[in-house]
Amino acid sequence: EVPECNTNGTCSCSTGSFGTSKEVFFCSASSFLDIDECELGIHNCSQKCHNTKGSYRCTCHSEYFKLASDQRSCKRLDSEEPWLFFAYGQSIWNMSMNGEEIYLQKSGLQKVAMIDLYIKEKKLYYADVQPNILEVTSLDGIYSRQLQTFEVDGLEGIAVDWIGKNLYSLRRTDLFVQTLDGLFRKILYRKIFRLPRALVVYPQKGKLYASDWSSSAFIACLNMDGTKWQKIITAGIIWPNALTIDIFSERIFWADAFLDTIQSADLDGKRRRTVVEGSNSVPHVFSLAVFDDHLYWTDWTYRGVLKANKLNGQNFTILERTTFSPFSINLLFMNFLDKKNACDAAGCSQLCLISGGKKVKCECGDGYFLEKDGHSCKSKCSDKEIVCDGSESKCVSKMYRCDGIMQCKDQSDEQNCTLRICPPGHFQCQTTKDCKMPSAICDGKRQCVDGSDERYCQ
Incomplete structure (x- = not known):
C-alpha cells in the first residue's frame, strides 16, 4: 500500500508511474503503470534515452562522448572547438x-x-x-x-x-x-x-x-x-x-x-x-x-x-x-569523420550512392550507362559525339563543338573553346583556323589541311 492521498482528494504517484485506481483518497501499488518517458518525449537526455521501470536513463555515443555528472548531458572526449x-x-x-x-x-x-x-x-x-x-x-x-x-x-x-x-x-x-x-x-x-x-x-x-x-x-x-x-x-x-x-x-x-x-x-x-x-x-x-x-x-x-x-x-x-x-x-568540426566506408572499396568509376544503411551501389551520370561489371560507365554517345552536361543528356556531334552556335541547353558544347575567328555556323579548321561553309563538311572531300572537316562524320 502507498501513503494515503491528501485530504483534498488529489493523489500523486512516484516519478515514472501513474495511478489507475478509481478510489478517491488512496491508490495501491498494483494500480501504478510505468510510463515510457522516452516514447512520450518528456525526458531531458542529450542523446539517447532508455526507459526503465519507474524512470529512464541517458546514454551517449561512447566513441566521442561520456555521460556527464548530471546523468543526462554528454561531454565530448576531445577539446576541439567547432x-x-x-x-x-x-x-x-x-x-x-x-x-x-x-x-x-x-x-x-x-x-x-x-x-x-x-x-x-x-x-x-x-x-x-x-x-x-x-x-x-x-x-x-x-x-x-x-x-x-x-x-x-x-x-x-x-x-x-x-x-x-x-x-x-x-x-x-x-x-x-x-x-x-x-x-x-x-x-x-x-x-x-x-x-x-x-x-x-x-x-x-x-x-x-x-x-x-x-x-x-x-x-x-x-x-x-x-x-x-x-x-x-x-x-x-x-x-x-x-x-x-x-x-x-x-x-x-x-x-x-x-x-x-x-x-x-x-x-x-x-x-x-x-x-x-x-x-x-x-x-x-x-x-x-x-x-x-x-x-x-x-x-x-x-x-x-x-x-x-x-x-x-x-x-x-x-x-x-x-x-x-x-x-x-x-x-x-573535424573529429566526427568516418575513417572507412564502403564507397572506398566499391570501385565505382563515376557515382557511388548509398542505398540505405551501409550498402552502396555504383551509378552513372546522365548520358552514360552502367556496364555489366557493375562498376564502369560508358557514354551513351558514340566516339564521334559529346554528351551535353546538365539535365538533357543530349548527344551532339563533335563537329558542332565550338562552332559558335549552342547545341546544348547548358552551353557545354561551347565551353573551354580555343580562340574562334570564324562566323557562327561556320566550321573552323582545327590547326589552320580556316573557315569552311557548312555544306563543305562531311562531303567526302578534305577541305581542311588537317582533315578535321571530315573527322567526325558518321
Whole structure:
C-alpha cells in the first residue's frame, strides 16, 4: 500500500508511474503503470534515452562522448572547438560558437544563399545563384574552382555526402546528385517537388531528407540512391524552411517560418516535439544547424544568428546581428569523420550512392550507362559525339563543338573553346583556323589541311 492521498482528494504517484485506481483518497501499488518517458518525449537526455521501470536513463555515443555528472548531458572526449559558417548575400562568414569571434571567409559574391562543407578536405561548397555559379573553395582560400555554370538559378538546397563524395541539390521540381568534382551528374527525381526548400543528408544511415512548402507541405525521406521515397511529415506543417539532423540523438529538426516553431522528430517522423515556438523567438528561421546541446539558426526577422537548447529552447541567445538577412548556416568540426566506408572499396568509376544503411551501389551520370561489371560507365554517345552536361543528356556531334552556335541547353558544347575567328555556323579548321561553309563538311572531300572537316562524320 502507498501513503494515503491528501485530504483534498488529489493523489500523486512516484516519478515514472501513474495511478489507475478509481478510489478517491488512496491508490495501491498494483494500480501504478510505468510510463515510457522516452516514447512520450518528456525526458531531458542529450542523446539517447532508455526507459526503465519507474524512470529512464541517458546514454551517449561512447566513441566521442561520456555521460556527464548530471546523468543526462554528454561531454565530448576531445577539446576541439567547432566553427559556424553562414552565407550572407555577397559574402560568407565564419564565427566561433559563442559569437565572440567572427571572420570574413569569402567576399566578392553576388547572392550566395546555400553552403555546405566537405570536412575531410576542408572545402566549402556554395551556390551563387545570381551569376548562376556553383563553386568550391578551400577554407584557407588558396584553391577555388567553378563546378557548374548552368542550372544554378533556382537552387534551394545543397548537401555534401562526405562518404560517397557527392553533392546533392534541389532545383525547382527536381533532385540531383553529382560528384564533388562536378564531372558526373544524375537526376534522381523529376517533378517530385512543387516548392522545395531545404535539403540534408545523413550518409551514415544512407538517408536524405527534403522539405517542400507548397500548399500540401511535407518533409520527405528517401535513400540516397533515390529509392524508398516517403513523406514522413505532412500534418501540422506549412513553411518547413530549414532542416538539420542530430546524428547522435538520431533526430531531425526543422523550422516552420509560418507557424514560428522549431520542432524535432525521430528519423521516421514519429515522436514529434516542439522545441522553440513564438514570434518573439523564431519569427522567420531560414536555416538550422545542431551541435552538442544547442541549435543554431539564421533568422530573417532578427537579421542574425541565434542559438537555444535543442531539447527545450532555453538559453535563447542572439550570437550575431547582421545588416541584411542571413541565409544558410553550417558548422565545421573535424573529429566526427568516418575513417572507412564502403564507397572506398566499391570501385565505382563515376557515382557511388548509398542505398540505405551501409550498402552502396555504383551509378552513372546522365548520358552514360552502367556496364555489366557493375562498376564502369560508358557514354551513351558514340566516339564521334559529346554528351551535353546538365539535365538533357543530349548527344551532339563533335563537329558542332565550338562552332559558335549552342547545341546544348547548358552551353557545354561551347565551353573551354580555343580562340574562334570564324562566323557562327561556320566550321573552323582545327590547326589552320580556316573557315569552311557548312555544306563543305562531311562531303567526302578534305577541305581542311588537317582533315578535321571530315573527322567526325558518321
